[in-house]
Amino acid sequence: MPADNHHDVIVIGAGLAGLTAALELEAAGVDVRVIEAQNRVGGRVHSMRQLGNNKEAGGTYIGAGYARLIGVAERLGVELVDVTPMLEFFREQDFVLGNEIIRQSEWADHASNPFPEQDRELLPWNYHRVLTMRECPLESPDEWLDPKHAIHDISMRDWMHGLGLSDEIIRIGYGINVSFGDDATDVSTLLMFLRAAFSLEQRAVAPQGSLGFTAKDGVQRIPEAMAGALTNEVHFEKAVTAITTGNNKTEVRCADGTVYEAPDVICSLPFSVLKDLHVDPPLAGTQAQAVKSVPYQSMTQVYLAHKSEFWKEDGYAASMYTDGVAGMVIAARNGEDPDEVTSFTTWAMGPNAHRLDALPDADAGRRVIAEIEAIRPAAKDQLEFIELKSWGTDPHALGGWAYFRPGQVNELAADMSVAHGRIRFCGEHLGFKSRGMEAAMESAERVAREILLRGQ
Ligand SMILES: Cc1cc2nc3c(=O)[nH]c(=O)nc-3n(C[C@H](O)[C@H](O)[C@H](O)COP(=O)(O)OP(=O)(O)OC[C@H]3O[C@@H](n4cnc5c(N)ncnc54)[C@H](O)[C@@H]3O)c2cc1C
Incomplete structure (x- = not known):
């Protein structure tokens, strides 16, 4: 085995959780290697640069109380900006029920309310x-x-x-x-x-009048800066398929045949992905149950370009919240001018996402456009499909975030983060005091601390 594959700790996954754990351990002098299945860092933080204007497919909103994420961005020189103008769609959207579009101002007195x-x-x-x-x-x-x-x-x-x-x-x-x-x-x-x-x-x-922050030029800049600050560079395109853990040695096998070895392994994979890995000895008890049964939310975004400002023609808000596969239709404002609508992103969640995921991407895009056109004829032939991002079918995530079914919090939550041999687990699903990106970092700090305390 090349010396490069033998370290004190192997971290699986280069999302915010994996990178946080690696930085914490490195700061304490531990030799760490992060390995990642994809050819980029960030995981569910994904700025779609190929679409221009850094359209965010994943984590975007950074709460004013996200001390860990704000702290690392500041330390590594990633500029944060006020996200409020970009979230204008939350305030402005009209509501679609059945085939009827209802203005916000009409909702309070509407017969369907x-x-x-x-x-x-x-x-x-x-x-x-x-x-x-x-x-x-x-x-x-x-x-x-x-x-x-x-x-x-x-x-x-x-x-x-x-x-x-x-x-x-x-x-x-x-x-x-x-x-x-x-x-x-x-x-x-x-x-x-x-x-x-x-x-x-x-x-x-949050400062007065502000909802929080996002990162200038895309949130993915934060995990990129974190990876850049590591001594050992991230190994990309290393899709882990198996982990074997013993008393003093844990072995990690990848799809391309590469093997890594370390006393300790940190696994930051979502349970949705971990479920299909071979773990030896197998996970047991509540933890095995959690990995098998904690559900992940399906969500599918469709990116659309617009040829005209059709919303000015029909007088409805550019953004809409619908009860069909278009889901939440967001007029994105990712340019210099916060008033300019730069493109549209639709967010289909849960059952709506399943419906889109059953179709080829371009057909799903057409279905979303057809639905918008049926609701507002002014949009006819004004929207163009650019791209689709399904988190539910992304093999490296298999869902946007974990959630708990009724009864699962009591049954599973407290025990699902316990160490298994020398494998420790972190990720957004294992943050217990926070949510989203901050939860990923919270859980990573905990596992890094556990390893450091054990080493004393
Ligand atoms: C659409 C969307 C919007 C969101 N919006 C927000 C928001 O506004 N604010 C907020 O706080 N949070 C938000 N979140 C949640 C936030 O993005 C996540 O909670 C957080 O980024 C998860 O980080 P993580 O490190 O736990 O997991 P991930 O980012 O998923 O990291 C896991 C890593 O493991 C890699 N991996 C997977 N399989 C393998 C394998 N077999 N071998 C090796 N590596 C593998 C993945 O490629 C990935 O890089 C959003 C999420 C989504 C999907």
């Missing part, structure tokens, strides 16, 4: 977020796994029913183009409370 009197102003895409933030029993995100909150590990449907809300409210306030699960029966309320507590924490520290 099923929300209770005091909530009629709330928009469908915000409804469950506002509700979980308003009712959140967690004082802070780290209370999440406190046994006193175990009673909330029930479905969002049961919880919303418990508040006296009807099936129609649940359908419109949770079930349209869902970000977690296939519908309100499929996701744990306790997870949604963690998310709510984390969002409240971000809001509390």
